[in-house]
Amino acid sequence: MTLPRPRTRIQRKNITAILEAALEVFSQYGFRGATLDQIAQASGLSKPNLLYYFPSKEAIHAALLAQLLDTWLDPLRALDPAGDPRQELLAYVRRKLEMSRDFPRESRLFANEILQGAPRIMDAIEGELKPLVDEKAAVIRGWSAAGKIADVHPYHLIFSIWALTQHYADFDVQVRAVLGEEGADPFPEAERYLDMLFTKLLAV
Template sequence: MLGKTPRTRIQKKNHETILEAALDVFSGHGFRGATLDQIAVEAGLSKPNLLYYFPSKVAIHRALIDRLMVTWLDPLRELDAAGDPIEEILAYVLRKLSMAREYPRESRLFANEIVQGAPNITDKIDGELKSLVDEKTSVIKGWSDAGRIAKVDPYHLIFSIWATTQHYADFDAQIRGIIVTDGETHFDDARVFLDRLFRQMLSPNTEK
């Protein structure tokens, strides 16, 4: 991998080209199924040229994961303890759905890694992801205990949000096969549905 000397414009371009190509390959084949040869072909570079920038498949994958985690955790970081509980949670739901729409390859990259046992990101899950989820579930529990939202297990609420939003990226082919749509209108329909689903579930009035 390149050292600390500043990259030239061409080096920066090739670095990004490799990561973009790797994102396509890893999201489609998973870490185990992807090869350096596939990434090099996708990037339009020779394998030796690719290895000038990254010494291994692991290094490329790690660079993608490191970059992904920043983007992936931002929506949850934005959940504000000082805000209206239901609106804050609903905003998080819709941010996650927007990410499924805008970053489907990144979602599938993460999903493939998890399905394979998360061998390359265990430290990320046990570290920054767990810390952030623990922090925000504590906020949600406080809202629930105070009666500001319905009684809910905060961890399973977060898991259900992930399941119902990332599904639209990870299972895109299945969704499009069932709904038979060439456009993106199903995302608009999903926004309406998920807003109603979580709003009704979280309303304290549902317990009366």
């Protein structure tokens, strides 16, 4: 068996440039609206050069989604069943809000894929995301049953956390427009608000 040759520094640099450009284009135009010409132009490479690394728009999109899902699952993976329940859940809220602040394009890329019915990521949702959510929902249910947090529906609690944190990335333009000058950096106040909201929600 012949092992693949390791990529050169230039190849790694070009792949990084393509994926960075594709993230910008896909997050702005969605999968259907994005074109290889747009990605090539944004990456500073010719279209034939781009196709040397990725045979299609679908291949680039799949590579981005694979990276994204793993990053997206990390905050939930960090929820520690042995930790203090309220502190663990509040920390999860903060981690998700930080991701919206630090990775807004990735959030919009994921949202666009979901809005289209998740045709290119459904296998990963069913194979990776759902088992992880099931596992953490069981932990939350156990905390509720033990009287350590309020009796909350674990799945809808997780959905609420997603909705209330990812909103700041997916609807960034709207958030900043409505807040006006205060919207220059909405995240410090958003963190204080969400901390207060979930502290009250989880209180026994």
